[in-house]
Structures are given as structure tokens and as C-alpha cells.
Amino acid sequence: MEHEFIELEHIDTSVAAKNFADLLNDNKTYFLNGSWGSGKSEFLKEVKRGSQNKLITIDFWRLSDTRSTIEIAFSKLHPLLYWTIRLGIILLVAVSILMTNVVDIGLSNYFGGSKPLILKLGGVVALIVAVWQVFKKKSNEFYCFSLSKLPKFSKVLIIDDFDRMSEKQQEESYKLFSLINGKLPIVFVGDITKVHKSDDNYLSKIIDRQVELPFDLHPSKIWNNYFSVLEDKFNTVLSDDFKKRISSENRNLRDREHFNDYVNQEFFTRGKLGHVQVKQQLLVIYAYLFYPDLYMNLLKDEAIRVEESEESGFLDIIRIGHTIKEQLSKIQSSDNSDYPLSFKKNKLEYLLYEQTSNRTKIELDLLFTSNSEKLISEIIESDQSSDFYQYLSSQFRTFSKIMKEQLLTIVIKESIKFKNSPSMNFIVQESLNEVIPSYERDSPLTKDVITRIINMWESILRNENLDQSEIIYFLNKHDLLSFHELGLYYSDLRIDTETFSNLRRKDFFLLTYLSSKRLFEKFELWDNTIWEAIKLFDDREFLSFWISQSIITNGLGYKGFDIIPEDKRYTIWTGRYLFESPHKHTDYKESVISKIKPRLEKMEKEGFTFTKMEDTRFKVET
Structure with a gap:
């Protein structure tokens, strides 16, 4: 909006202008020195307001005029006399021509007996004008004579942009100066370092005083x-x-x-x-x-x-x-x-001329203090390139303790609803950093550090009514602890109790149990207790469990384990060649697929699609 614009205030140079105006009471020659755009014109306007003399400015550099410098100066210094002479000559020539026999429109009848005299006078004037045009160069002599004789009546001649004039124009200005020097104050305006004749110090010979612009400029x-x-x-x-x-x-x-x-x-x-x-x-x-x-x-x-x-x-x-x-x-x-x-x-x-699309800090400040559904939506959906995430990552440390707790509460509630995002992970990690700084969590984590992390989060998560399995789920999902680290701490988990069947994330509880027993992906060593525990999973738990065991994939990577695609399409790996042993083939048909086949068939009837494939990415052809 216009009222928001930054307006450049007028720079007050009235004192310096008054001092310069006082100098112009002497009929001397001055050079007002300053580079182009430095404020010389504005300063002269200030001088004009405070001077009793009449400042007459000529800018030969801007004029597209075929008249000589002398004539232009005369027209500026004596405009009334100059235009009276020119109009008088034009009038007399026009009259003399109109009164001739060739162009006679009856004008001579108005002069009665004075007609012969008027005709003679018009002829003389026409002759003078004709001669004037033939010897046009000589016409400057009249203006030169007039400039040297006529009084100036408290006038000051300003020759503006002197440094930008051509060398020829500057030389003609020097001729003008020689005619009127001492008869009125003369001010040359420009950058003295760019004057053509500065090399031989010619200008210094005709300048009485060099004046610099005031320091305020x-x-x-x-x-x-x-x-x-x-x-x-x-x-x-x-x-x-x-x-x-x-x-x-x-x-x-x-x-x-x-x-x-x-x-x-x-x-x-x-x-x-x-x-x-x-x-x-x-x-x-x-x-x-x-x-x-x-x-x-x-x-x-x-x-x-x-x-x-x-x-x-x-x-x-x-x-x-x-x-x-x-x-x-x-x-x-x-x-x-x-x-x-x-x-x-x-x-x-x-970049200039581009429009912005990101939100302002003020807008995001208001969003974060609103604790609204919009804020929750942004936390869940924003990616690392969004302005929301960039604001969050840059401003989180400045948030109040209350706001940080509110954000963490939102993340915990949404995380249990199978949601995940960079913003959620950031809030969780920063909350941990404030209690246990990252430099205290060097890999591999010690048992003491693992214990401190779990103790911290258990006190927070239990207050949000998370059960044991959900606490494990939260810790692993947000990269606080790996299954290996969780297994080291939770070494006494049991899956053969009634409590297990009531857990809300049985899949993560079982995965931690397997890690504690060093049975991760060792399907041949799993006893019936484990397979019976798997039968208690709901569809989401079943899928995420086997994604974690690298048997099933939904194409969304490890972080997408909780997401069930709309088309419900999954790939089942019936066997694979391992990266570390590309010549060795591991077959899952008997150790896994045959045992979960009834559950897969049931889910297919409910709209899921499972495509069986061999994982040959690391196979080495012989």
C-alpha cells in the first residue's frame, strides 16, 4: 500500500544555500562542484529561494537549439528585448510583403497617403533581414555588443551541466564568459574533474571561487x-x-x-x-x-x-x-x-520482479499460538521444504515451555493415529535434545543413556495414557531408539500372557521381544508362541510387522509401515539374494509364507492384493 512506502525526506541545506546566495552579491565567477545526481539542482533551488538576485539557468547540454550560445544567453538575460526585436522584424517583413503588387490583399488601402512611405520602410526592413540571413554568423556581433553594454539588474547566470557539454559548447561558453565577466555573477555547475579544459588548468584561470556542495549532501x-x-x-x-x-x-x-x-x-x-x-x-x-x-x-x-x-x-x-x-x-x-x-x-x-508465496513470520506466529485444527494439519502434512517446517526448525528454541509442551502433546496424539511427518519428528527430537543433548548420545548408545531416554519418555507418554506397546512404538517410530536398543532395555518382555492380547501395538511389542531374544528375521528359530502371537494382530499390525521383517512391502519404505495404500496392493518376497552374500539364496516359502497363508487369503477376500516375487536385486549371475 502507498502509505507504507519509504519516503525520502527533504534534506535541509537552507543555511549553506543562504551562505552561497550571499556570495552571489559579488560579480564573480563560481564553480559549483558536484557529480551527476549529487543534488546540485535541488541545492540551487534552495539558493534561489533565499537569494535577492534573479537566478537564470541555461542548460546547453539539454538544449536542442540551432542558435548560438551567445544568442541563447542574450534571450535568457534579456527575454523581453530579444522577443520584441524578433517579433518586430517578423511583423515588418510580413507587412512589406503583403503590401507588394505580387501579394496585395488590400492592406495598403488602410495606410492612405502614407502608403509609399510604409512600402519603402518595409522594403528596407526586408532588405536588412535578407542581408542578415546571408551574413548570419555576423548576427552574433549584435548580441555580443548588447550583452556587453546592457545592464543586468541583479541577475545571476547559471550554466548547468557544464561538465556534460561537448568540448565545442564549453569553448563557446568561455567566449560568453569573456563578454559578461565582471558584469554579473556567473555560476558554472558540474563535476570539475570532467571539464574538457581541466588538463591545462584553463578553468582555474576564469573561476574566482570553487564551491563544494554542503556536507549534508x-x-x-x-x-x-x-x-x-x-x-x-x-x-x-x-x-x-x-x-x-x-x-x-x-x-x-x-x-x-x-x-x-x-x-x-x-x-x-x-x-x-x-x-x-x-x-x-x-x-x-x-x-x-x-x-x-x-x-x-x-x-x-x-x-x-x-x-x-x-x-x-x-x-x-x-x-x-x-x-x-x-x-x-x-x-x-x-x-x-x-x-x-x-x-x-x-x-x-x-529475485527482483518475483512474487512471494511463503507466509510471513507474523502469520506463522499466530498459527502456532492458535492451537487450532489448522496447526495440527500443518504439523502432520508439512514437508521439509515447506515454510511451516522452516519456521518450526528455526524458531522452536525460542518457543515458551508451554508452547513446546502443547506441540509435543499434539505429536503424541497424532502419532498414535498412525501419522508421521518431518515436523513431528523434529518436535520429538528437539524435545529430547533439551533433556539429553545430542553430544551425550554418541553411537553406539550406552545402557545408561538408553535408560535415561526411556525413563524420560515413559514419564511423558504414560501421562498421555499410552500403554507399554505404544511407548515402544513411539520410541522406535521417531528414531529415538532402534529395536536393538529397545531389546537391550526391555529384556524381560513376555508374549504368552493375556496382557499381550490387550496391547494396542502388539506388533512393536513382539518386534522388541524378538530383538531381545536375538530372533530378528531368524524365522526357522521361532517357536509356536511367536506364531500364535502373530495371529492376534489386526491387519495394520500384521502388515507393519512383516514390513519390519522384510517379508512384505507396500513400496513406501520403512517410514511408510503404518500406511495402508488405497489400492491395498502389497508385494510378498518369497525369497531373496542378500547383499552381503549375493550367491546365497534364502527361501521364505516354507519358513514364513506357508505359515501366514491363511491370513493372506482372508485379507485378499477383504480387498487386499498380494503379489509374490523373488528379490533378485543383489543376485550375481554365474
Whole structure:
């Protein structure tokens, strides 16, 4: 919205302008020095407001005029006299022609007896004009004479953009100067280092005083003020490297205005505020404006590298911060965990003229404090590339204890409903890290660490009414402990009791039991107690159990063990060649398939499809 735009405040130079206006009371020659876009024109407007003299500006560089410099100057300094002469001549010529016998429309009748005199006078004027056109170059002599004799009446002549004029125009300006020098104040405006005759110091011979723009218009001053505005507007602190680098490049008022236009365009018109990291977006805008080659590297996703030879050339500016090239290289490689996403993680959002699609931090703050169905849905469905997950991973440590507990409660409840997601796993892992840091959990885990992990989670999960099997399920599902580690702790599990049949995740209870007895995938060693326990599984438990034993697959990988596909299609491996022993074939037809065949046939009647296959991925042909 327009009211959000950053407006550049007027820079008050009234004191310096008044001082310069006072100088113009003397009929001397001045050079107002400043680069293009540094604010000279605005400063002169301030001077004009505070001066008693009439400032007359001529910009020969912008004029597309065939008249000579002398004539243009005369027309500016004496406009009334100049146009009176020109219109008078045109009028007399027109009258003389209309009164001739060739073009006689009766005008002469209005002059009565004065007709012969008027005709003679018109003829003389027409003759003078004709001669004037033939000897046009001589016409400047009249203007030269007039400029040197006529009074100027407190006028000041401003010759603007003097440094941008052609060499010929500058030389003609010097001729003009020789005519009016000492008769009125003259101000040449431009960058004195770019004046054509500066080599032989010619300009210094005609300039009485060189005047610099006030310090308030100096690049370091205008940008420091602007940085303060940006920091207030975006509620951020810009790096000293960025601020010092821009200040050192002498970017002037016009550069600042262009930069601010793009800041308004990207942050407000395109709505990027809150969707991007402010410092990185400002750097990309700066590169777009002043380093187009480097911006093209960003656009093409080409790495920006600072060569050793370049580094040696940067030694003189190390004290004022890194180069823009170095800073751009840094944002390409910076994998910071802040939110919104960094340039490296979300490049498209930072490129100019692109629209944003991610949510702002404020929007996500509100979502996380809502404890709504929408929040639950996001926790379940968001993947690692989503803005929700990136926000969660970057901000979780800043959440209050209450919010962390609420998020963990949501995860526990949804996890038992067979749900799983990167966000759920992250919340679980971070909850563990706050009690037992990752550096204390070096692999392989010691029995002491395993005990600490289980004790921590049992106290939390039992408060959520999870039974023993669900606790095991939760610990393994979220990669807190492997079945091997669970088997080391739960070494006294029993599956031949009535309690087992009432467990809500009998499959994970049995898998932990098998691990504790070192019977994982050793089907020939399973006794009847195990096979009877398997018969107590519901369909989901049955499928996830055999997926864990590598007999059945739904094509969704290990993390998809709880998911039953809509088409209910599964593959049963009747045998396989092992990776570690590619010449050895293991057959499951008798050891497994024959024992679970009745259950498979029952499930097929209920809509499941089981395709029997040999796993030959690691088979070596002989």
C-alpha cells in the first residue's frame, strides 16, 4: 500500500544555500562542484529561494537549439528585448510583403497617403533581414555588443551541466564568459574533474571561487540517515559491512533515490516484507542496480567467488567491511536457520520482479499460538521444504515451555493415529535434545543413556495414557531408539500372557521381544508362541510387522509401515539374494509364507492384493 512506502525526506541545506546566495552579491565567477545526481539542482533551488538576485539557468547540454550560445544567453538575460526585436522584424517583413503588387490583399488601402512611405520602410526592413540571413554568423556581433553594454539588474547566470557539454559548447561558453565577466555573477555547475579544459588548468584561470556542495549532501551523510530509516522501518539492524561498503562507494542522491524506489517496489508493491530476510533482499537489490554482472550470477545460480588476486586488491578497504562480491558469495552459501528462509534456501523469492508465496513470520506466529485444527494439519502434512517446517526448525528454541509442551502433546496424539511427518519428528527430537543433548548420545548408545531416554519418555507418554506397546512404538517410530536398543532395555518382555492380547501395538511389542531374544528375521528359530502371537494382530499390525521383517512391502519404505495404500496392493518376497552374500539364496516359502497363508487369503477376500516375487536385486549371475 502507498502509505507504507519509504519516503525520502527533504534534506535541509537552507543555511549553506543562504551562505552561497550571499556570495552571489559579488560579480564573480563560481564553480559549483558536484557529480551527476549529487543534488546540485535541488541545492540551487534552495539558493534561489533565499537569494535577492534573479537566478537564470541555461542548460546547453539539454538544449536542442540551432542558435548560438551567445544568442541563447542574450534571450535568457534579456527575454523581453530579444522577443520584441524578433517579433518586430517578423511583423515588418510580413507587412512589406503583403503590401507588394505580387501579394496585395488590400492592406495598403488602410495606410492612405502614407502608403509609399510604409512600402519603402518595409522594403528596407526586408532588405536588412535578407542581408542578415546571408551574413548570419555576423548576427552574433549584435548580441555580443548588447550583452556587453546592457545592464543586468541583479541577475545571476547559471550554466548547468557544464561538465556534460561537448568540448565545442564549453569553448563557446568561455567566449560568453569573456563578454559578461565582471558584469554579473556567473555560476558554472558540474563535476570539475570532467571539464574538457581541466588538463591545462584553463578553468582555474576564469573561476574566482570553487564551491563544494554542503556536507549534508555527501554520500556518507545521506546514506547513514537512510540506513537509520530502513532500520526503523524494518525493525532490524543492518550490518556494518553493508553500510560501510555503500558509503565508501560514493553513491549519491540519485543513486539513493533509485535504490529506494526498488526497496519500495520489492518490499511493499510486491509484498515481500516478512517473506524474505531484509538484509539479504537489500543486498540483492543493490547488486541489481550497481553490479548487474553479479546479479546475473545470482539469477543463473552461478557461484560468485572472490579470487586470491581480487582479495589482494581489497586489502585497502578491509577496514570498512567486505566487498559486495564477498557478501553476495556469503548469501549464496549461508545456510542460516533464520525465518523467513535465506536466499540459499529460497532464491526465487529474492529475485527482483518475483512474487512471494511463503507466509510471513507474523502469520506463522499466530498459527502456532492458535492451537487450532489448522496447526495440527500443518504439523502432520508439512514437508521439509515447506515454510511451516522452516519456521518450526528455526524458531522452536525460542518457543515458551508451554508452547513446546502443547506441540509435543499434539505429536503424541497424532502419532498414535498412525501419522508421521518431518515436523513431528523434529518436535520429538528437539524435545529430547533439551533433556539429553545430542553430544551425550554418541553411537553406539550406552545402557545408561538408553535408560535415561526411556525413563524420560515413559514419564511423558504414560501421562498421555499410552500403554507399554505404544511407548515402544513411539520410541522406535521417531528414531529415538532402534529395536536393538529397545531389546537391550526391555529384556524381560513376555508374549504368552493375556496382557499381550490387550496391547494396542502388539506388533512393536513382539518386534522388541524378538530383538531381545536375538530372533530378528531368524524365522526357522521361532517357536509356536511367536506364531500364535502373530495371529492376534489386526491387519495394520500384521502388515507393519512383516514390513519390519522384510517379508512384505507396500513400496513406501520403512517410514511408510503404518500406511495402508488405497489400492491395498502389497508385494510378498518369497525369497531373496542378500547383499552381503549375493550367491546365497534364502527361501521364505516354507519358513514364513506357508505359515501366514491363511491370513493372506482372508485379507485378499477383504480387498487386499498380494503379489509374490523373488528379490533378485543383489543376485550375481554365474
